[in-house]
Amino acid sequence: MALNNYMHPRNIYKTPPDFADLAKRFPAFSSISKMDITGKVTIDFKDPHSLRILTKCLLKSDFGLDIEIPEDRLVPTLPLRLNYILWIEDLLLAIGKKENVWGIDIGTGACAIYPVLAATKNKWNMIGTETDAESFKKAQENIDKNNLSNFIKLSKNTTSSVVQYLLDIETDQRFDFCMCNPPFYSSIQELCESRNPSRQPPKNGFTGSPQELVTEGGELEFCRKLIEESKIYKDRILFFTTMIGHKYNLKELLHDLTSEGIKYTHTEFCQGRVTRWGLAWTYQEYDIEKLVPSKDKIRKKSKPIAYQLTELPSRPYDVDTCTEKIMEILTGLQIKHKLLSKRGKSVCMQMTAFNNTWSHQRRKRRLQKQQEQESKKMRLCSSNEASHSEPTETQKENANSDDKVNENNNKQSKSLLLLCENGKDTSIQEPILQAFLKIFKKENAVLFEMEYISGNAGKEGIHQIVQYIKNNWK
Structure with missing residues (x-):
């Protein structure tokens, strides 16, 4: 199900971009697009190069930004990123904060996508932190190239902390929010095994480097570390927020916050067929849940x-x-x-x-019992026939061979039955x-x-x- 209708109400990409217009205005986009027999202009969303060109053209067309996206780094999906920024806008507007906004982007990446959007769109002051040296270098180049150094400052994180090291440096600065899109996985192996082979391939091409996709303990432990550090610096940052990629991690973090008595709210970020979740918490007097109520509108919430x-x-x-x-x-x-x-x-x-x-268990047991009875009859008949004649050595060898063939056939039949139980191959x-x-x-x-x-x-x-x-x- 396409989820574009559930995008943030102010997201400009609720109305899909005009690809025909982009093809006319940007030669690079024209080179990766094609027109079908109906006249509709499309691109290959499974091709990382096409995704990179699309994002670059949208940033230029809609925000006037000239951003270089390295081939070996994550291509940020703009509707999803914009959803996150708009949700933070909602949090700040709910308390009347419109000017002199200061924010932190944890793990800003090679494009520094959140800081450049926040600075260009809202004139927010942003500090972006980054652990990877190459991403840090590219991010600084993109900031300088777009003349945003007055709004955005980068900080190299060489520690294992999430925000602690930064706040130790910025001793006097208070922040209105921090934001984060943490790596999903705890190891390369988990990344490789994360998508079940039985699932159909994703609609979009895969992009990203291990530095952007893997962190010690995975997404859940990263967010738990952020919650722990937030207790120390609860008076320095007003709203702590993070994006979450796995719904079961959201449930675990909600349990953590509830057990600690920390006030929170959460939402869904939707784009195409992708859903991510946003989580925000605060230690201030604001009732954050009433200010910006939690939203789960994609599916009606069912009671367990x-x-x-x-x-x-x-x-x-x-x-x-x-x-x-x-x-x-x-x-x-x-x-x-x-x-x-x-x-x-x-x-x-x-x-x-x-x-x-789990269904029709009685019928399955009855069929199994019938098969066992028929198997006993066949063995009994074979035994009676064998008692009337002494087999030769050749017959014995043939019988053994037949037994092996039957055993293999039975195994294959069981496997085939299992695969086709619902009329579909599980692969x-x-x-x-x-x-x-x-x-x-x-x-x-x-x-x-x-x-x-x-x-x-x-x-x-x-x-x-x-x-x-x-x-x-x-």
């Missing part, structure tokens, strides 16, 4: 399905035991599950199903259901919650899995 788990025979009645049992059931259903967090008496997981393995199949699971103790009871995220199995699939767990609990 809750169920009280009963005691298991001869096993402790606690969260660990119940979690282990649920994981056994999910494994038996061939549903992938990933532990997100474990704190105190609460465990959170994410589950992904590619096939409906090209999207997940039919994704959900959050939570097992936690409340008073003397262990409770289980399942919350729908996405998938065409819908909320009905959630109900069916919960019922399956109930039926197979003991």
